[in-house]
Amino acid sequence: NENLKAAPPTSPSNLSDYLKQFALPQDECELHPFRLSFSQLRWDRWIVAPQRYSPHFCRGECPRAPRQRYGSPVHTLVQNLISERLDPAVPRPSCVPAEYSPLSVLTIEPGGSIAYKEYEDMIATRCTCR
């Protein structure tokens, strides 16, 4: 409603440009798989399992109204508006992980003992704009 009141009347030639600002970004915020093996870090001497680790990551652009699509809090929308209309120095929301899974790891400890441990928040499973 605010946009309709504030924006000047659009001519048919400007309509597509006008509508583009409401479209979802091409490279939208998404979860991307990423896999590494501990041998690549030369940590396979003491990390016995798992052989591979898939932490994943979030990347992409956030839309102007991320709330419904990404479950973002209202503050995200507010910050978006502030950045857009009041102060460009205020950063726009970023595509970041919203949920994580734990990871079990089997390691050889100093002294030769063996440890099985479950660590919190080791694998990103969902992204959000915040």
Add this chain to the structure above:
Amino acid sequence: NPRAQGGSEKAPRVLAAPQDAASELSALLQLPRERGQGRALVPPLLQVLADRGPEGWPSQAPRLQPDSRALRYMKRLYRMSATKEGIPRAHRGPPYNTVRLFTPCGECGRRRGEPATGDVNSVDLLFNLDRVTALEHLLKSVLLYSFDTSVPTSSSITCICHLSLKERDFSSQVCPNISHSVAFSLHFDVRKRRWVEIDVTPFLQPLIATNRRNIHMALNFTCLMGDPQGSTTLQNPVKATLVPPSLLLYLNDTSEQAYHRGNPLGHGRQGAARAGRDRGKGNNSQGKRASRQRR
């Protein structure tokens, strides 16, 4: 539709860290020595690994290799406790998030492998539990025995055991005193896996709870083939040498970086807002009840 649910996932185009990224990643993990913002950016597992190395760097020095049998047992435990991707499974029994296996580090008195007197096997065991942190609470402790291949797999074995705990004072040359002992019998069938677990939680819990980290135990046992409850009589003492047992500790790590099952603020952190709202509702009803009771 994951998008309608607020998720953002699609069929993966798997990316993998290229070989030459290893050096870049290692460089990224070369944290400043002072604690602070740098360390806060590092995932908890990597931070733990970085802390172990000398001067804060991941240690590249080879570590003392554990006993192959112990390693095999722990790999089996890992397969039962986690998926192929490493996600912890739900499991029955004590809600552990940490399991530590220690092999005896030294013996007092009779040496390992010394011939037993008659059919009685006797072994002194010393375990150093320095790796157990103050935030790891003991749930269960087990002595883990394995049999060598000379014992037939279909055997039924009965052992009469005498377990005693000894105080160990490294600053003194005085012989250790027996502080606690118990005798018990154990019956089991030697199956394919050849592992026997003896629960010693009542013995160790008081010691570990008081931050005792050097555990000295003496175990005398006689094992016979047969089942006293069944039709077979006890005979033919088991001549097979029992490898000195390992000590298995099931622990609950209460630190922030450990995974806590059933914690609404834990797994996935998806319930943080929901848990907050639920706690709010619960608190209101509980508050009203408490208020009514006070009146």
